[in-house]
Amino acid sequence: MQLDYASIRQTLDFLLYDWLEVEALSRHARYAGHDRQTYGAVLDMCERLAADKFEPFNRLVDQQEPHFDGQQLHLPDCTPAACAAYAESGMLAASHDYEVGGMQLPCVVDMAANSMVSAASIALKAYSMLTAANAGLLMAHGTPAQQKAFALPQLQGRFFGTMNLSEPQAGSSLSDITTRAVPDGADHADDPLGPRYRLRGRKMWISGGEHAMGEDIVHLVLAKVPDDSGQLPAGVGGISLFIVPKILVDTEGRVTGERNDIALAGLNHKLGYRGTVNTLLHYGEQGGAIGYRVGALGAGLQCMFHMMNEARIQVGLGATMLGYAGYLQSRDYARQRPQGRPVAAGQKVVKNAQQPQVPIAEHADVKRMLLAQKCYAEGALALQLYCAKLVDTKRAGEPQQADAAQLLLQVLTPIAKSWPSQWCQEGNSLAIQVLGGYGYTRDYAVEQHWRDNRLNMIHEGTHGIQALDLLGRKLRMDGGAAWALLQAEIAQTVAAARTVSACAPWADRLATATQALQAATDAAWSSGNAQLALANATAYMTAFGHVTLAWLWLDVAVKAHAGMAAADAGQQAFLQGKLDCARYFYAYELPLVQAWLAPVMAGEGLFLEVEGRGF
Amino acid sequence: MQLDYASIRQTLDFLLYDWLEVEALSRHARYAGHDRQTYGAVLDMCERLAADKFEPFNRLVDQQEPHFDGQQLHLPDCTPAACAAYAESGMLAASHDYEVGGMQLPCVVDMAANSMVSAASIALKAYSMLTAANAGLLMAHGTPAQQKAFALPQLQGRFFGTMNLSEPQAGSSLSDITTRAVPDGADHADDPLGPRYRLRGRKMWISGGEHAMGEDIVHLVLAKVPDDSGQLPAGVGGISLFIVPKILVDTEGRVTGERNDIALAGLNHKLGYRGTVNTLLHYGEQGGAIGYRVGALGAGLQCMFHMMNEARIQVGLGATMLGYAGYLQSRDYARQRPQGRPVAAGQKVVKNAQQPQVPIAEHADVKRMLLAQKCYAEGALALQLYCAKLVDTKRAGEPQQADAAQLLLQVLTPIAKSWPSQWCQEGNSLAIQVLGGYGYTRDYAVEQHWRDNRLNMIHEGTHGIQALDLLGRKLRMDGGAAWALLQAEIAQTVAAARTVSACAPWADRLATATQALQAATDAAWSSGNAQLALANATAYMTAFGHVTLAWLWLDVAVKAHAGMAAADAGQQAFLQGKLDCARYFYAYELPLVQAWLAPVMAGEGLFLEVEGRGF
CATH class of the missing domain: 1.20.120 (Four Helix Bundle (Hemerythrin (Met), subunit A))
Incomplete structure (x- = not known):
């Protein structure tokens, strides 16, 4: 059955307008062009996008996993179709400046609108989410030339983007990455696209790492530049960030047709999130992949983490909306599934078998499971939107407000990432329980939500790492x-x-x-x-x-x-x-x-x- | 990597001999033939069985789901091989009397030995578990003729068995089943195999409901006998129990070759437990399936629930051993996977990137996740074995002891079923977390444990129903x-x-x-x-x-x-x-x-x- 988007919208509207009073954001110059009507139009559009292009294919992309035939990676047709529809909607650039084709949409509204797409198909949405995050990083840290060649084509939906942090031997411990970037000779030190390097190494868990969608894939890759003796510097301070395109591009952001030295070394076959291709990439097997450094030498992790707060809230939002989807599916099932009779009032535990059965939503324990799910999902949504509004205040508010927003955001980010990952996943388990045996079959959506959501305590910093970040730093x-x-x-x-x-x-x-x-x-x-x-x-x-x-x-x-x-x-x-x-x-x-x-x-x-x- | 059976055995031996002092059971006449040596031989045998015939195929049966080609149901070859090896081991009849080919093994030792098979492959083991439970019910409630024709062939491994309780519209509420059993004419009222009926109806979630293993499948089916006006009696008091063989048998327990009127109407495609075929069966589409009543008219649920205590402990044991398997797999992974460095002692949060990495088992948060899993799994195992020993005391103890054991067993059964289903499943989630991204792939066993275990809060009485049973009745x-x-x-x-x-x-x-x-x-x-x-x-x-x-x-x-x-x-x-x-x-x-x-x-x-x- 289709998700009850009207139900999500009603809560989104309440949280946005009544609780967070986002209309007041228009007092900031950046958002002056917006009002409830423009926000509503964006929400409407994303609702249609979710219902038409994402949700109907969510099971299909789980069943038809990406596969590689030795030459090409295959995805079901619905995947490029959904990505194209998302790009056409303008949502990739929604929060960016008007001058680069954006809408200057507040982050809080952007997230609210995207939440419905996440609920519809988290795996299909990941391609666009990664592309937007990649472009966002470049808009913050890239040179104007890098933005023109690599970021704008992503915001336009022509290129796709990825983030390359982990390696097979280094996940949580990024200080131990061994991907090596060597300057590509003196000639290329002042390449118009940035200082040019040759990269060699292996990158693991790269979502969207290979496919035939769009004109190109822009990989953002963490690597270390060896010192004069050829040693890689120890620690995270030795990490730099590089743009490594799948196909080389010119300064106008046009693909040249020349393949970079990047090989698909394997696909990861996951428990969930199967609609998002996840890869092991080998860089530089033929001598060295061309990469352009972003930001200063050794500032790679800093650049990456500048975006990480928003990325972690995005993970939290994904977890939240999987929880929300499970809640709505199990609620609607519980309202129409007759089974059993309530216990009668009185001292003894008595049920009258002569009475007709009731919908299971009438049983106390089912109400418990529905209320818990609602509480997890809607509470988590309130948290994500609250954090997103802090991002807006940080970006557009008065200095004192902005500083306060930044502080709050820092302490709340580990919670925004971890809490929905844990509790909305627990909610997804309750959704299965509400459906009983049927919930345990692949005929219903709830088991997929549960599998998909299990990733969220792992990626973008594990649960344990969020805890160290909270208590140890924040x-x-x-x-x-x-x-x-x-x-x-x-x-x-x-x-x-x-x-x-x-x-x-x-x-x-x-x-x-x-x-x-x-x-x-x-x-x-x-x-x-x-x-x-x-x-x-x-x-x-x-x-x-x-x-x-x-x-x-x-x-x-x-x-x-x-x-x-x-x-x-x-x-x-x-x-x-x-x-x-x-x-x-x-x-x-x-x-x-x-x-x-x-x-x-x-x-x-x-x-x-x-x-x-x-x- | 293979499960560390030695680790399980060490804990089993400690719990059996040191904690529960099971050697003292030999003072009961029923178990007089046993001592630590005979128990050890059974445990050794089951360990080999688990390691050789079950564990190596656990992933395969998850990947190669049962499928029906319109004529026949196909299972991978390892499934009949594992079932045959289990039958040859004599474990199907282990707890039964010597005179029917059993070992008169105490339930507690039987469970301990079976625990290793459960850890190796819960889905492969289900066929034998159901067969043993079916035969056990008939040995308790069937007539001698029914035992000879239907139970003994199961104990010998010639026939397989199932339990048919749920219907598509009636799962938790058994009082609403509509499968109808009509006396098969006066001629058959005194059939040597029991009062003969014709059954019509649909039975859902039937594990092992169809396959080509063994000579026959003995279905135990709950149905209602209509009153004179053709109405089905309301409530659970109207439920009777019937033996409905897939192929009719003679009084000697030989198959006649005549197919009964039972049709495979569909397979359920599950989240986990995929190696166990799960079916929707239609009885009586051609006029009526032949069934022989077991026990008195209207006593069906009573007969079924007589066995339910042990069945629920079995479910708890399965959940427990999935938790145990996840614990062992993640522990062994954590001992060999290097990643990161411990925080140094002192006021500040400092790690020295110059130091070599440590196995993740050295990190505090990983120790937390391993200890929690160990605590859930070994604690649950202690609970299951404690309950199993109560079964032995009930069966073989002095009347006063037996009565006390029965009381304790009744109050502990909802816990034995629910606690491992909940907490060992939580443990399975922690196992995934220990492995990180790798744990989320299908290259490791832990994700399958987690999926398999999710069933245990649903079948044999949902979690919520266990709670009502505990607080409302027990x-x-x-x-x-x-x-x-x-x-x-x-x-x-x-x-x-x-x-x-x-x-x-x-x-x-x-x-x-x-x-x-x-x-x-x-x-x-x-x-x-x-x-x-x-x-x-x-x-x-x-x-x-x-x-x-x-x-x-x-x-x-x-x-x-x-x-x-x-x-x-x-x-x-x-x-x-x-x-x-x-x-x-x-x-x-x-x-x-x-x-x-x-x-x-x-x-x-x-x-x-x-x-x-x-x-």
């Missing part, structure tokens, strides 16, 4: 300034919620949980030993994530409650649904925070004491 | 006698642990958690309203499961500690691993109990108040 940077700022935001919500009787008990619990998190933060670092502090980083992050979501749900609930009085019956039911989510979260989820923090508070050192080889 | 039956008995067992462990300084703090926490569970049990039923009590049944069961596992881990830890003094260094490291698990469980898992019980204590009625159609 909580401590600038003397804890980001965390202090987040606490101030939470305190504002608490204060507002205390004035609303329906929300006041939740406000008290959020205040308590935030204090507990503060105490745990102190406790974690009280030993003065980073090893011990970080040994429980994942437990800490799990708790931090739930406190963050409790805050957002409370903030959303206050807004929903405020809208009740003027709402009609249909809108009231919708708003009541948000209040029900908040109630669910505070009753069933927030209590877990104390449990996760227990080992942090206790300074539990089990993972340091136990010998890894002794399990 | 906790209340006989005035709470089973729960009181379990509390007495827990109290014994607490008392023993208090005398061991290493375990005493855990003893206190277990006592507190058990009291909290008692308080929550009272709170759940304090409203006098079954609807409200059961609305939080799943949260209650989750807490109950963790308390149960905390109890078992403490009991195991006490035994491990006691063994330390006389152990050599290798054995000490092994025993320390059990104590580390207990420490992990008490530090990271047990605190969750209070959080899960919070809505139970609060009498939270959200799932009753919220309108299912209003999400």
Whole structure:
């Protein structure tokens, strides 16, 4: 059955206009050309795109995996069709400047619109997402010539883009990459497209690494430039970034027809996300692939990570929308599937077999599973949109606002990436459970959501790495300034919620949980030993994530409650649904925070004491 | 890489001989012929069977799904080979009497031996598991003639068996099945094989429902016998049980060659467990399938559920061993995969890129994921074996012991089924995470474990139904006698642990958690309203499961500690691993109990108040 886009739209509209008040963004010069009408047009367009070009093919791209016949990589026809439709929509360049063909769309609206495409087919969307991210990086860090030759053709949908970070032996530990970039002689040091190098090495997990779509594929490749003795510099400070096109291009961004020295060495056959081709690429088997350096020597990771915050929010958004899709599919199934009868009121557990069966959505435990999914998916969506709006404020706001937005964004990014990856995946499991045996078959979409979503705790920095980033860096940077700022935001919500009787008990619990998190933060670092502090980083992050979501749900609930009085019956039911989510979260989820923090508070050192080889 | 069976065996031996003291079972007449040597021989045999005939084909049966060419159902050759090897081993009849060709093996040893086969390939093993369960039911409820014609050929491996409960429109709600069984005329009322009927109806999710292995397939089918007006009786009390062979047999258990009226209507294409063919069967399309009633009219579900306790423990064991397999695979991977460096001791988060990389098993967060998996899998294995030993005591013990064992078994069965289904599946997710990107590919076994295990919260009574069974029936039956008995067992462990300084703090926490569970049990039923009590049944069961596992881990830890003094260094490291698990469980898992019980204590009625159609 088709996704209920109207349901997503209703929540998107509420979050964008009522909760985040994005119309006010128009006061910034950058977004002055926009209003609710232009935003609505973009949302409408993406909804149609999702429903027509993506969702109908989501199962097909799972079944017809990319395959290589020795000469060419084959994708089902729907893949180029979906990518072309996406490019034609203008969404690749949506957030970019008018002068490069963009819409100067706020990131928050861009993400909201894209969310429906993600829900429709995350694997089909990945090609466009990677291309936009690649172009975005070049627009931020490339020279004007690089932007013209490599970024604009991507924004126009003529070229595709990839990111090449991992190698077979180096995934989480990028400091150990061994791909080598050697200057391509003195002649090419001042190539108009940038300092020219020859690259040799292997790059693993490259999504979109090979296909016949578009005119070219622009690979952004991390590599190390050897020192005079031929040694690769140690550590991440030795990493530089290179543009390595599949087919060489001229300064006008036209393909020359000359193939670069890049070979497809293998396809990865995945558990999910099968519609996105994932490759092992060998660079320089014939002598050296031509690459043009982006940014300064040794600044490769810095350039890459400049974009990483948005990329991680994108991952979080993908995880969120898989969760949302599973929620909607299982909700709609539960409403029409008759099975069993509710327990009668009274002392004894009695069901009357003479009564007709009820839709399973009427059973308490199914309601539990639906509410949990809704709470995970809509809460995560609120988080992503909140972060996206911070990106807009950072980009277009007054300096002081922009700095604050940047700080909040830094501390929230690990949560925006990790929380939906974990909990919307749990939601996808609940969706399977709602459908029962049918959910376990490939006749329904929910099992694919579950498989697809499992990637999100792995790529773009694993779950554990997000936790180290949160507790080891983000909580401590600038003397804890980001965390202090987040606490101030939470305190504002608490204060507002205390004035609303329906929300006041939740406000008290959020205040308590935030204090507990503060105490745990102190406790974690009280030993003065980073090893011990970080040994429980994942437990800490799990708790931090739930406190963050409790805050957002409370903030959303206050807004929903405020809208009740003027709402009609249909809108009231919708708003009541948000209040029900908040109630669910505070009753069933927030209590877990104390449990996760227990080992942090206790300074539990089990993972340091136990010998890894002794399990 | 091959599973580390030696590692499983070491834990099995410890649990069987040191913890459960199964050698003492030989004091019962039924098991007098056994000792540690005969048990060891069975364990050895099953280990070889698992390593040679099952594990090497586990991926293959996932890839080469059963398919039907319109005439015949095809399975890869390894499937009949594995089933034949299992039958030849004598394990189908292992727990049955000597006089029918069995070994009179205690259930606990039978399960321990089978656990290795489950770890090797759950999907390949399902055929034999179903056949043994079918025969076991007939040995308990069939007439001597039915046993001779249908059960013995299964125990000998000549026939295969299935269980037919669900229908497309009736899964959890068996009272709504519509398969109809009509007496096959007065002539056949006293057929030597039992009262003969004609069946018409559709049966869904039938594992092993069609294939060309063996001489015959014996279907055990739930159906309703219409009353004089042709109406099917309402409720589960109207359900009877029938033997419906694929090919008719004579009284000697020889196939006559005459096909019964059963048609394969479709194959289910599943997320996992793909090596087990799963079917939709149509009975009686040509007029009526011949079936012989087992047990009394209307006693069908009673007969089926007599075996259900053991079947649910079997499901739990399957889930457990998938978790165990994932643990071993990810542990062995983590020991040999170099990546990154540990954080140095000290205030700052510093890593020295000049140092060589370490195996990922040395990273704190990877240790967390390995310890959690070990704790889930070995804890669940302890639970399954504990329950299996209760089956033995019930079968062979003195009446008073047997009654107590039966009570404990009843209250623990929902946990034995649900806890491993949930937590060993979570463990399988952690195994993927340990392997990172590689874990997400189909080149490693861990993704298949994760998919295979997802079924276990669905079949043989869903997770939610286990929770209703626990809180709605098992906790209340006989005035709470089973729960009181379990509390007495827990109290014994607490008392023993208090005398061991290493375990005493855990003893206190277990006592507190058990009291909290008692308080929550009272709170759940304090409203006098079954609807409200059961609305939080799943949260209650989750807490109950963790308390149960905390109890078992403490009991195991006490035994491990006691063994330390006389152990050599290798054995000490092994025993320390059990104590580390207990420490992990008490530090990271047990605190969750209070959080899960919070809505139970609060009498939270959200799932009753919220309108299912209003999400």
